[in-house]
Amino acid sequence: xxxxxxxxxxxxxxxxxxxxxxxxxxxxxxxxxxxxxxxxxxxxxxxxxxxxxxxxxxxxxxxxxxxxxxxxxxxxxxxxxxxxxxxxxxxxxxxxxxxxxxxxxxxxxxxxxxxxxxxxxxxxxxxxxxxxxxxxxxxxxxxxxxxxxxxxxxxxxxxxxxxxxxxxxxxxxxxxxxxxxxxxxxxxxxxxxxxxxxxxxxxxxxxxxxxxxxxxxxxxxxxxxxxxxxxxxxxxxxxxxxxxxxxxxxxxxxxxxxxxxxxxxxxxxxxxxxxxxxxxxxxxxxxxxxxxxxxxxxxxxxxxxxxxxxxxxxxxxxxxxxxxxxxxxxxxxxxxxxxxxxxxxxxxxxxxxxxxxxxxxxxxxxxxxxxxxxxxxxxxxxxxxxxxxxxxxxxxxxxxxxxxxxxxxxxxxxxxxxxxxxxxxxxxxxxxxxxxxxxxxxxxxxxxxxxxxxxxxxxxxxxxxxxxxxxxxxxxxxxxxxxxxxxxxxxxxxxxxxxxxxxxxxxxxxxxxxxxxxxxxxxxxxxxxxxxxxxxxxxxxxxxxxxxxxxxxxxxxxxxxxxxxxxxxxxxxx
Numbered sequence: 001x002x003x004x005x006x007x008x009x010x011x012x013x014x015x016x017x018x019x020x021x022x023x024x025x026x027x028x029x030x031x032x033x034x035x036x037x038x039x040x041x042x043x044x045x046x047x048x049x050x051x052x053x054x055x056x057x058x059x060x061x062x063x064x065x066x067x068x069x070x071x072x073x074x075x076x077x078x079x080x081x082x083x084x085x086x087x088x089x090x091x092x093x094x095x096x097x098x099x100x101x102x103x104x105x106x107x108x109x110x111x112x113x114x115x116x117x118x119x120x121x122x123x124x125x126x127x128x129x130x131x132x133x134x135x136x137x138x139x140x141x142x143x144x145x146x147x148x149x150x151x152x153x154x155x156x157x158x159x160x161x162x163x164x165x166x167x168x169x170x171x172x173x174x175x176x177x178x179x180x181x182x183x184x185x186x187x188x189x190x191x192x193x194x195x196x197x198x199x200x201x202x203x204x205x206x207x208x209x210x211x212x213x214x215x216x217x218x219x220x221x222x223x224x225x226x227x228x229x230x231x232x233x234x235x236x237x238x239x240x241x242x243x244x245x246x247x248x249x250x251x252x253x254x255x256x257x258x259x260x261x262x263x264x265x266x267x268x269x270x271x272x273x274x275x276x277x278x279x280x281x282x283x284x285x286x287x288x289x290x291x292x293x294x295x296x297x298x299x300x301x302x303x304x305x306x307x308x309x310x311x312x313x314x315x316x317x318x319x320x321x322x323x324x325x326x327x328x329x330x331x332x333x334x335x336x337x338x339x340x341x342x343x344x345x346x347x348x349x350x351x352x353x354x355x356x357x358x359x360x361x362x363x364x365x366x367x368x369x370x371x372x373x374x375x376x377x378x379x380x381x382x383x384x385x386x387x388x389x390x391x392x393x394x395x396x397x398x399x400x401x402x403x404x405x406x407x408x409x410x411x412x413x414x415x416x417x418x419x420x421x422x423x424x425x426x427x428x429x430x431x432x433x434x435x436x437x438x439x440x441x442x443x444x445x446x447x448x449x450x451x452x453x454x455x456x457x458x459x460x461x462x463x464x465x466x467x468x469x470x471x472x473x474x475x476x477x478x479x480x481x482x483x484x485x486x487x488x489x490x491x492x493x494x495x496x497x498x499x500x501x502x503x504x505x506x507x508x509x510x511x512x513x514x515x516x517x518x519x520x521x522x523x524x525x526x527x528x529x530x531x532x533x534x535x536x537x538x539x540x541x542x543x544x545x546x547x548x549x550x551x552x553x554x555x556x557x558x559x560x561x562x563x564x565x566x567x568x569x570x571x572x573x574x
Contacts, residue, residue, distance in 0.1 A: 003034070066243040068179075070186045071112050073240065073254055074197050078103060080232040080239055081206050088230065088460055091213050099209040105276045106205075110195065179245035187249060195275050199256050203233065204269040211269075211330060212281055216289035218343040220539040221462060223260050227540070230460045233260065234415075257415055262541045270339055273332035284328035284342075291328065292317045295346035301478065303350070303534055304395055304467045306386050308482045312353045313346075320556035322349075341549070347535040348549030352557065354531060355550075357485045357495050358388055362525040364497060365389075372484040386480040392530065394475050398465055399534060406537075464538060502558070503551045519547040 003015050007025040014026045024031040082095035107113040180186075186196075195201075203222065210217050226233045237246050237254040246254065273281075284290050296313040300306075317323040328340055358365040369389035376384045467476040486493045503524070504517040521529050521543075532543040539546070 005034075008032075067181045068244045069112075069182050070180050070250075070253060071107060071197065073180065073237070073244065073246075073250070074202060075103065076240060076244075077199070077202050077232070077236050077254070078205060080236060081202060082209075084231045085206065085210070085217075088217075088225070090210065090215055090217070094209050094213055094215070098212050099205060102205060102209060102272075102276065102278075106197075106272070109276060110197075179247040179250050183249045183253065186253065195271060198268075199233065199254065200260055200264050201268050201272065203260055203265045204272055206231075207265060208269050208272060211290075214282055214284065214288050214290060216462075218290070218295070219262060219266060219341070220343045220541065223262060223265065224464075224540055225460055226260055228458065228460065259410075262539075262545070266339070266341065270330075270332070273330065276332075278332045281330040281332075283325045285325060286323065290342045292323055292342070292346050292349055295342060296349055298462070299343075299346055299350055299535070299538065301467075302463050302465050302538060304391065304465065304475075304477050305350070305354075306480045306482055307478050309350070309353055309357075312357070313349050316349055316353060316553070316557065320553065322553070322556070338552075341545075343539055344541065344545055344549050347539060347546050348553050351528075351531055351535070351546065351550050352553045355528070356500065357482065357497065358527075359497050359499060359501070360525055360527040360531065361501060362527050364499075365527055368485055375484065382483070383479060383481050385484040386477060386482055391477050392527075394477075395465075395534065396530070399537060402464065403537060500558075502554055503547065507551060507555060515544060516548040517551040519544040 003023055004013055006013055007015075007027065007030055009030040010025060010027050012025060012027040015023045016026050018024055018031065022031055023034050078099060079095070082099050086092055086095060104114060108115055203226065207219050207222055210222070222231070225231045232239065234256050236256075237250075240246060286293060288294065293310075293314050296317075297310050300309055300313070321327060322345065327337075328342070330340070331337060354360060358368060365388045369387045372385035372387045373389070376387070467478065469476045469478055485496055487496050488494075507516045508518070519532075529543070532546050535546050536543040
């Protein structure tokens with residue numbers, strides 16, 4: 001009753017006392033550093049002792065939270081993602097050896113840790129090191145570097161006390177509110193020139209570690225596992241320790257409201273590898289899962305195509321040299337080599353082989369299907385011939401069902417997390433009250449209408465479409481023969497089809513246009529578009545990116561003929 005100062009947040013005079021003896025506002029729940037007057041008569045009779053003290057800000061804030069940095073938040077995200085990948089069967093050394101070393105190197109290169117902060121320099125958003133002092137010089141001093149092992153427990157969060165205090169004073173002078181120490185400074189404009197850490201970059205780190213270990217997980221599979229909820233990414237900050245308060249600008253950094261994009265994660269991974277000055281990655285040989293021969297076999301099975309097509313994909317790979325170690329192995333910073341998307345490359349090879357054998361011009365493939373259908377009716381010797389039309393009908397039916405499920409799941413996805421979020425201290429009490437009201441209403445309506453249990457997450461699988469040869473309905477085409485489209489010539493099996501149509505005669509500049517060729521559905525046959533759509537679903541990317549790979553493979557495959565044609569056209573123009 002004797003404390004009559006107005007609250008700095010809401011200007012109300014409505015104070016209560018915490019268990020620690022501090023004043024807090026009953027209106028907005030703001031806690032001050034002032035403490036009540038203490039009357040103590042245990043040791044001096046008839047005397048009154050008054051103490052007004054300030055609490056320590058170094059390790060614990062007024063709201064019960066500890067001081068933490070944005071890089072610590074990203075480190076916890078990486079730790080959760082690495083643990084999830086380990087649960088999926090990834091090599092255990094990925095987290096504590098590969099990913100941890102990449103993360104430490106990034107912190108040092110970006111001058112967030114393992115470095116010196118020049119004396120007299122103004123406090124920067126990404127600096128976490130003691131001024132003019134080596135961070136490892138005093139092992140007894142609590143430091144941010146205690147955090148830098150991804151295997152550390154979440155409860156051991158410690159920061160450099162002296163530096164945290166200085167950064168806190170700078171943060172107090174800014175009008176932007178955040179739960180982290182450097183959240184308001186992290187998004188400053190002058191930091192855009194650096195490779196600033198973002199949530200999509202956490203997936204880039206994971207993919208870079210997987211690629212270094214040559215694990216059998218492609219980037220498209222990694223992103224699909226994220227969408228299915230097997231790898232923490234959306235609302236991952238809910239797993240932060242209770243003392244790491246997340247609010248204000250921290251939400252702009254850690255709160256994700258969109259699915260990860262293949263191109264963004266892929267490009268950031270290459271930027272990271274160059275930024276960290278990493279050496280040449282381990283070789284991608286023909287025994288690795290990421291080799292085109294291996295991936296083509298996987299996607300042929302998943303697309304329900306004949307096994308005999310694998311011989312043709314291997315012939316294309318050898319013909320144009322895209323199975324060579326130097327072509328497939330990542331060399332960071334080498335701008336002369338093309339960035340290989342292993343999964344998209346394999347899909348492009350299969351599309352080119354289908355064009356070689358079936359042409360995919362909405363005419364020739366149907367003629368071959370009629371021939372194969374007649375043969376299958378009249379003879380059963382040597383196994384059934386592959387019917388493109390029947391394959392199209394079977395796969396399209398399954399694809400439509402799976403696509404509908406995916407669209408419904410995305411439409412029903414609840415982007416709001418269970419943990420309430422607030423962008424300012426003023427709105428905190430309102431958000432908490434509204435959240436509690438929503439929970440109560442949901443509980444009451446659930447009891448009245450009968451609660452519906454959420455569907456459990458599907459078990460992670462490398463295959464989205466499965467086809468069993470044991471089915472008697474003929475829906476599996478793995479064992480079907482290609483004899484209806486092949487002929488023997490000079491002791492070699494060649495395609496009966498002598499023609500081929502190119503997707504584009506001249507490639508665009510990928511650095512300027514973003515694509516090697518432009519893809520418009522109306523300009524291409526429906527059969528070609530269906531095949532692109534099938535692999536677009538399997539890889540969860542836009543068909544235009546697969547179309548780019550098809551154009552690149554075609555130009556490598558028909559390079560000599562294209563050069564002759566271009567020279568002939570040039571002579572005619574002259």
